[in-house]
Amino acid sequence: MFKKKWAAAALVAVLSVTALVGIKPTDVKAETDVKAIVEGMSVEQKVGQMLMPDFRNWQKQGESKATGFTEMNDEVGTIIQKYHLGGVILFAENVVGTKQTVRLIDGLQNASPELPLFITIDQEGGIVTRLQTGTNLPGNMALGATGSEKYAYQTGKIIGEELSSLGVNVNFGPSLDVNNNPENPVIGVRSYSSNPELVSTLGIQTIKGLQRQNVAATAKHFPGHGDTATDSHYGLPLVTHDKDRLQAVELLPFQNAIDEGVDMIMTAHVQFPAFDDTTYISKKDGQEILVPATLSKKVLTGLLREEMGFEGVIVTDALNMKAISDNFGQEEAVVLALKSGVDIALMPAQVNSLEMEKNLASVYNAVLEAIESGELPMEQVNASVERILKLKEKRGILDPAKAPIEEKVTKSLKVVGNKEHLKKEKNMAEDAVTLLKNEDKTLPFKPKKGDNVLVLAPFDDQVEAMTRSINELKGKKKDVEITGYAFSEKSFNEEVAAMIDEADYVITGSYVVKNDPAVNDGVIDDSIQDSSKWATAFPRAVMKDAEAKNKKFVLMSLRNPYDVGNFEEAKAVLAVYGFKGYSNGAYRQPNIPAGIKTIFGESKPKGKLPVDIPSVNQPEEILYPYGYGLDIRSGKLLK
Incomplete structure (x- = not known):
């Protein structure tokens, strides 16, 4: 009934209403059709x-x-x-x-x-x-x-x-x-x-x-x-x-x-x-x-x-x-x-x-x-x-x-989710990885057989994505031991310190939606281990402990890259712009695997910051400017 109404209105000047049963929108001009539909x-x-x-x-x-x-x-x-x-x-x-x-x-x-x-x-x-x-x-x-x-x-x-x-x-x-x-x-x-x-x-x-x-x-x-x-x-x-x-x-x-x-x-x-x-x-x-x-x-x-x-x-x-x-x-x-x-x-x-x-x-x-x-x-x-x-x-x-x-x-x-799409997704993610700091040529990691890699991230799915990504490299040259730890809402403790003791390499993922560090008079106070500040306090504590023990440490920013402003002392920092890990039998984003490949030298970071990153301690100062990104080999800015 409804279709007959508007179709009739569209063609009433040239056809009788009784001849219009079954008329489709494509039988008349689009603009006339739409006006006729609305009128009817x-x-x-x-x-x-x-x-x-x-x-x-x-x-x-x-x-x-x-x-x-x-x-x-x-x-x-x-x-x-x-x-x-x-x-x-x-x-x-x-x-x-x-x-x-x-x-x-x-x-x-x-x-x-x-x-x-x-x-x-x-x-x-x-x-x-x-x-x-x-x-x-x-x-x-x-x-x-x-x-x-x-x-x-x-x-x-x-x-x-x-x-x-x-x-x-x-x-x-x-x-x-x-x-x-x-x-x-x-x-x-x-x-x-x-x-x-x-x-x-x-x-x-x-x-x-x-x-x-x-x-x-x-x-x-x-x-x-x-x-x-x-x-x-x-x-x-x-x-x-x-x-x-x-x-x-x-x-x-x-x-x-x-x-x-x-x-x-x-x-x-x-x-x-x-x-x-x-x-x-x-x-x-x-x-x-x-x-x-x-x-x-x-x-x-x-x-x-x-x-x-x-x-x-x-x-x-x-x-x-x-x-x-x-x-x-x-x-x-x-x-x-x-x-x-x-x-x-x-x-x-x-x-x-x-x-x-x-x-x-x-x-x-x-x-x-x-x-x-x-x-x-x-x-x-x-x-x-x-x-x-x-x-x-x-x-x-x-x-x-x-x-x-x-x-x-x-x-x-x-x-949906076909191999061609997944391949393009992977290429995009790898080319987006942005190396922000690499003092003492910390990256790429070059572990020997039997070395221990400790991976820490806020959530289980992120730890799983990191662990799986490293395991997928092992068949080539990464025959290492991997320990994983999820730290959401936790405080740094002796158990974590002991894991760092056993590790040769430490990878920590940071996930900060909005910077909220434990700050006192413009200085991040590492003595404050309030679990409500876990997003910044915990990874900072890991960074401090790992670098004090001369462990190879890299900070991987998983979400908003601004959070790297909390880790100015880190020797190696990269941003991947995506925090979803591995769950329900699949990687929910390609970003974490792309970051792992960069860390272990299986892909070269080509990304440049699309935003300015200010210092957390002194927000008026830009820590890493728009367009910043390092070449992993030379340590120089990408052209």
Whole structure:
């Protein structure tokens, strides 16, 4: 019935309504099609296109608790149909296997045959990946360290090929945030660089790689989440720079991406008083707060649409994040976002059972009421739905290629995590490894048979990745004994000191999201062994003890490279830009194995820092500048 309505509207001037049964979108011009679809839709159907919930977990009627939603069911199908949903976002809980993912997505699409769904996911590569059987890739800051446009394009292409084969048609990536704040707890290695030009160059190549696989790319988090010290999952960040600075740094990658045709832009739950100093009364504590970009008409309509010329789809970051949920009511947040110029409200309400369907109903009805009252103009709703459907038409979603489910499964198994992708992933990670210090030619390690290598890292999966990576080298020339130790939330003790006594070589992985050393009057106090400071205090204690005993010691920065500022006394330091180790029978990232190969001389570090690294003791001093990286043979700066 619905399909007949819009098809008839498209061709009413030349054909009778009765002749239009079965007309498909490709039978008429795309622009005419989309306008006709919108004209033939009810208000309820339009609102549904603008809402994108998740079904990360689901509790069926009669079950005791919610578990990962991995198999389509009639309950979710009914909700999709009832609210005319335009899309769904998937998480790791939904995509546990390749065959399973294809079948789940096929089931989701079958629930919306007239207007197929946006099936979206956060597959950035690196530390933010969702596919549990896909190619993880080294991540954006690793790409920044290589400086390679080829690798950036390959990253987008690999992600696009894998997502497309599964049925995912929108990727919420790449991050175009310029990470110029070492204290940023949420972006860090998700950013390519602190240099907006490098972020632009690599980001655009990643976008091209994705979109040429017919997967919509999403530049995020507009206008920029890179210079914040608050994680918007937990609080409301504030960026106080003036317009000139914001346009020169934060906005530059987004403007370039717009000029190159990026499909979507995702908002940031960040306050930018230079663009909008409007205030609201927080529902959390009654305090007056600045409106965040996600809810700002001045930012999304005035700046993004009118000044920067973006004509694509605007999607919010998840509206259940505390920056929004703590300060604005569930319904009010969605209505404010849509009024401000957002096209799609992402995760507007938690729905993990039929019992909780009332949350979605409440938001849905609030939007309908806002339209009926004129608070949300119908003209604006129509424009949003038209943009959504134009993108669906552009990416082949409105009229998808038909194939039997078994054929889809067979294809996906050949694509997702295949050998070619894994080989490219490995090359990228190895070329990203950045050698920052190598006094006394500490590296490469050259152990003799029977020597003991002690590896320490915060978590078991990281220790396992290091140990396995060394064992994989043993067949060639590394017939050594390996001892592993995970030190998360532990204090340095006699047991660890005894292991260092027995070791000939010590490798310590540091994992610091946000520097928080035990500091006293500007000096790191190694006498403070507070287990709450384990991320910095423990590896420093290992470094001090190992070097006092003349053991060969190397510090490997596993996450944000800024943490190497805690280890100025170390003789050998390298950064790998990725912390995920080995679990569930696989390496979750290629970064740690790449670092191990460098340490033992099986690959040469070619990376250059894509950010400045300040001293922890004296933050105004740059310890290692942007572009810094050493040649392991000569010890000189790479050219």
